[in-house]
Structure formats: structure tokens, C-alpha cells
Amino acid sequence: xxxxxxxxxxxxxxxxxxxxxxxxxxxxxxxxxxxxxxxxxxxxxxxxxxxxxxxxxxxxxxxxxxxxxxxxxxxxxxxxxxxxxxxxxxxxxxxxxxxxxxxxxxxxxxxxxxxxxxxxxxxxxxxxxxxxxxxxxxxxxxxxxxxxxxxxxxxxxxxxxxxxxxxxxxxxxxxxxxxxxxxxxxxxxxxxxx
Ligand SMILES: [Zn+2]
Ligand SMILES: [Zn+2]
Numbered sequence: 768x769x770x771x772x773x774x775x776x777x778x779x780x781x782x783x784x785x786x787x788x789x790x791x792x793x794x795x796x797x798x799x800x801x802x803x804x805x806x807x808x809x810x811x812x813x814x815x816x817x818x819x820x821x822x823x824x825x826x827x828x829x830x831x832x833x834x835x836x837x838x839x840x841x842x843x844x845x846x847x848x849x850x851x852x853x854x855x856x857x858x859x860x861x862x863x864x865x866x867x868x869x870x871x872x873x874x875x876x877x878x879x880x881x882x883x884x885x886x887x888x889x890x891x892x893x894x895x896x897x898x899x900x901x902x903x904x905x906x907x908x909x910x911x912x913x914x915x916x917x918x919x920x921x922x923x924x925x926x927x928x929x930x931x932x933x934x935x936x937x938x939x940x941x942x943x944x945x946x947x948x949x950x951x952x953x954x955x956x957x958x959x960x961x
Pocket of ligand 2: 918919920921922923930931932
């Protein structure tokens, strides 16, 4: 396995360097890639790390890249606004075609494979890695499955403090079920009468 350093441009690999048995590339995701992927998003880059493992196979004019992207994203919980760590694990299945190839249209049915273009000299993994990073940010972020969030009444973190406001709702629903019980108790008599 050839490890790639964190310098810029390291995600580009020369096609002529890919041996017939394939070339394994991988390593930590460069900070510049994380910055580019998450620009404008609410992501804590200091708490975000990741790595990738890809095998490149050269066949004809095409280069197939298969592997995985793994990352831990530093995000913010939508409910309690505290730090949330989201694990991302995405498969990579990308076919690089020569510039202006019309193969793309023929293979459109193969949904499992993404397509990119190489420049006849090298393939660049930056695009696919950046795309997978962006896609790994969930629509709703939870620090944990059962996060209780902030109290809508007093704003305290209900994971940490039982401010008591939650019980108001319990009492109200208790009253509702009590009323319901009275109604259902009343009904049997009515049915007996008729
Ligand atoms: Zn939370
Ligand atoms: Zn409260």
C-alpha cells in the first residue's frame, strides 16, 4: 500500500504507474480536501478526520477506482446544539473514461458505478472524495438517537437537566386520558340502557 501524504495534489495518480494487477492508494484525507468539501457548511474541521482506501485498475482506456471512504465528521446536533460525531463509510466505485468518451451513454443502466473523466495522463480522486464527504452529512444531525434536545420553555439541555417542564406535558396527557376514561366509563351505561 502506497500511503499518500497530506500535501495538495496527492489525490492525483498517473495512469502509467498503474500496474496490471492494480495499484492500491490511500491514506488520510488532506485538510485542504476537507476544507473544500465543507466550505459554507456547519462542520467543525478540527474534529473531522477521514481516510480512503482505493484500488486503481487500468483496462483499455478506462481506469476503475474501487474502495472506501471513511470519516468522522464533527457536526452540531440539531436538537441540543452540542457537538455530534457522525461516522461516514461510503463505497467508492468510479470509472474514469478518456476525455470525450461516448461510452458513458451506453453504460447508463449500471447504477452502481459513477463516472468521471481522466485526462489521458492521470486520474484525480479529489472530485469523488469531495462528493462523498458532502453526501455523508445527514439531513438531520443527532448527537445520539435519543437526544432529548433543548427545553422549548426554558432552553436547558434536557439530556443533562430535568428542568421539570417536560412533566407539564405528561400531566396534560394524564388529564386527557383521565377524561377519556370517564367518557368510556359512561358509554357502557348508555349501551346498557338501549
Ligand atoms: Zn443532541
Ligand atoms: Zn425547561
